Amino acid sequence: MERKHHVVVVGGGFGGLACVRDLKHKDVEITLIDSRNHHLFQPLLYQVATSILPTSDIAWPLRHLLRDRPEVNTLMAEVNGVDPQAKTVSLADGDSVSYDTLVLATGARHSYFGHDDWETAAPGLKTLEDATAIRRRMLSAFEAAERTSDPEERKALLTFAVVGAGPTGVELVGIIAELAQRVLPREFRSIDTRDARVLLLEAGPRVLAAFPEDLSAYTEHALTELGVEVRAGTAVTACDEESITIGDECIPSRTAIWAAGVKASRAAQWLGLEADRAGRTPVGPELTVEDHPEIFVIGDTASVRNTDGKPVPGVAPAAKQQGEYVARLVASRLGKGRNPGPFVYKHKGSLATIGRKAAVADFGWIKLRGTLAWWVWGVAHIYFLIGTRNRVAVVWSWFWSHTTGQNSARLITQGKQGIAVPKVTQVE
Structure with missing residues (x-):
């Protein structure tokens, strides 16, 4: 049997998962590599940190999400390098994975600006x-x-x-x-x-x-x-x-x-490229790196310029659009669709909440604030959650929190992870 084109996607975030999703029925084999076993809905992560939502409401096992995709192999592994000449991805445990097309969607961590x-x-x-x-x-x-x-x-x-x-x-x-x-x-x-x-x-x-x-x-x-x-x-x-x-x-x-800044993953270092100040990898109009059209870098880990010359923001909608674009471009290269041309980011608007009952929203043509903006924010986030169970669970948690004033996940679980427990002076 003829070997199928092998696409390796590193990172199961918004960009990586969107790429895998849109490569369905494109006659390719896919390997998805992530250091964690779940996809995370980061826009609601702060609600876990502040005890409004439990962790299970905003995260989904990658294997479960891809259970009906036999052409997708999911690996829980840490990537520590890429060899563009050999077309292999090196894993921390010593193994390597070969690719025909590589998509790096490895996201970012917080930046302390040298501290x-x-x-x-x-x-x-x-x-x-x-x-x-x-x-x-x-x-x-x-x-x-x-x-x-x-x-x-x-x-x-x-x-x-x-x-x-x-x-x-x-x-x-x-x-x-x-x-x-x-x-x-x-x-x-x-x-x-x-x-x-x-x-x-x-x-x-x-x-x-x-x-x-x-x-x-x-x-x-x-x-x-x-x-x-x-x-x-x-x-x-x-x-x-x-x-x-x-x-x-x-x-x-x-x-x-x-919450002051982000630093991209080490993708640029893996590829031997010079990163920008935030550690992001520079890419061209097709989201590929110089001299290697088979290597795509997307999401927070990429430095992308829109067609108007302005930088594409490091937000979830941008990462999803980039993942979808890469899937279309790969399909077109394999004769499975039209060439989409250069990547064009379509800004859908910016949202931020202020407590439980207020928010601000900027859609360019209209600006909202207060309760109406909060409802728009809520509907938008519910829409982009994965699965009916999670949508219902989040809506219920919000309803309970707003009607009773109580949070549903106010539990102190054990573990350190670098966080010191506050000191206590005993009551005499």
Whole structure:
């Protein structure tokens, strides 16, 4: 039998999964490689970190998603290199996988801008492990504050700092503030959780810098109404497990979360290419790397320019569009469809929530804010979830949270993952 064209996709995120999905019935063999066994709906990851949703509502086993695709082989493995000349992908365990077409959709991690030692004190939010670790740290801080008799220690335990005022940072502080102000007060006896100080720290001049200025101003006002202290225009200069420093001001805080930047995977290093400042791999109009039209790089790991010359944002819709484009282009090369031409990103709009009942939305031709924007945000996210069970589960969790004021996943699970449990001064 004639060997089928072998497509290797590294990364089971939005871009990689979209590519695998759209290569169905294209007479190819596919190997999907990911270091984890699940696909993650990252836009709702902050809701796991803040105890609104359980992990199972936003993640799906890759093997289950592809169970009806016999041409797809799924490998749970760590990739540590690519040999473009031999057309092989090297795995950490010493094995290798050959390819005819390679799609690198390996995503990104948080960037500390040269201060990687801050990661232990201020974890970022990219994986389920990150989310459960942040949830554990945040809830443990309230528990530790309940037990300490030292007022200064209690104040530090009840100070929560989020670094970075993009959508993730805004969404995190909004939910943390509502947790402290509305959900937890009746559950503690020695402390008033409403005394919690929630800080949103941004080096730039305003929150949601990618949004129009009026929506940014509305967001800052709405956060202030929730009790969030927004500090823009001053960068973080130091961070450890005891405090965070902005400019020359040191603020005692036992819980910090990093949402200030991302750094791409090592795809450029694997390919021997020079990456941009964020570690992203430069690609051409067809999302391929120079001199290797059989190698595609997509999603957060790629530096892509749209047809108007502007950079394509590192967001989930862009990654999905890139994955779908690569599938069409590969199919056309195999005589299974028309050549789609150069990649064109179609921006569908930007959304960000502010607590439980407000949001902002920018669709270019129309801007929304408040409750209506929150409904649009909710419908959009429910639509893109995978499977009826998950849609129903998320809707139910949101309904329960909004009608009762209680979160359904407020559990402290064991494990370290680099996160220190807050110190406690025993009550005398």
